[in-house]
Amino acid sequence: MSRTDSDSEQDEYDWVETFCDQRGNEFFCLIDEEYVNSNFNLTGLRQQVRYYKTALKLIRNTNKLDLEKLSEEKVLEIEEDTEYLYGLIHSRYIVTDEGMRRMAKKYRAGIFGKCPNVFCNRQPCLPIGLYDEPKRDTLKIYCPKCRDLYLPKLRYRKIDGAYFGTTFPHLLLNTRKKLRPMKPPQEYKPEIIDPKINKTKMENEIKKEEEEELVNNQKKEENEEELNTEEK
Numbered sequence: 001m002s003r004t005d006s007d008s009e010q011d012e013y014d015w016v017e018t019f020c021d022q023r024g025n026e027f028f029c030l031i032d033e034e035y036v037n038s039n040f041n042l043t044g045l046r047q048q049v050r051y052y053k054t055a056l057k058l059i060r061n062t063n064k065l066d067l068e069k070l071s072e073e074k075v076l077e078i079e080e081d082t083e084y085l086y087g088l089i090h091s092r093y094i095v096t097d098e099g100m101r102r103m104a105k106k107y108r109a110g111i112f113g114k115c116p117n118v119f120c121n122r123q124p125c126l127p128i129g130l131y132d133e134p135k136r137d138t139l140k141i142y143c144p145k146c147r148d149l150y151l152p153k154l155r156y157r158k159i160d161g162a163y164f165g166t167t168f169p170h171l172l173l174n175t176r177k178k179l180r181p182m183k184p185p186q187e188y189k190p191e192i193i194d195p196k197i198n199k200t201k202m203e204n205e206i207k208k209e210e211e212e213e214l215v216n217n218q219k220k221e222e223n224e225e226e227l228n229t230e231e232k
């Protein structure tokens, strides 16, 4: 294989695309390069990530990790940090106009799951975090119809809720009114059994049965009497 061949093969590798294509990462949208390339958008993140520089280079697609030079442990740490940094940028990106557009597309396609409430008729949900600080709690899904929170499918339960943030669904639905469900769900009303009513109902039924039996017995007796007189 010539040098140019291996170069072009390496150029095809894109950390962000590979990450987003992985099973279990379907909730993440592709952050566009322009956003990631602006240092302004990344203010305050440097202090939060150990291998910030390397992770950012991977996300910006300007650095290929030379895996052979690094220990397996370090490669894993860098990978972990890159995912962490991507998540932190992601929570900022999805509240921008372009980010919301990309997430709205996933929402319409039902990628974030459907509401398990029977009366919501499989309403698509949106990802949400209970905290904006990372490493506090995992991702939840929000149903805009019944306005309740649910656990996502098993394979998404380890994702940090902060990668989606606490305000994303509300911002999305406020800026895109067409995405809001038309009607609230029908309310479930349990059938209440009143023991008093039930008792009277039962007593009446028993009385009715007894009366019917009495009438039947009388008829039977009359018939028998008739037969007896005929025989005589």
Ligand SMILES: [Zn+2]
Pocket: 115, 116, 117, 120, 123, 143, 144, 145, 146, 147, 148
């Ligand atoms: Zn619902």
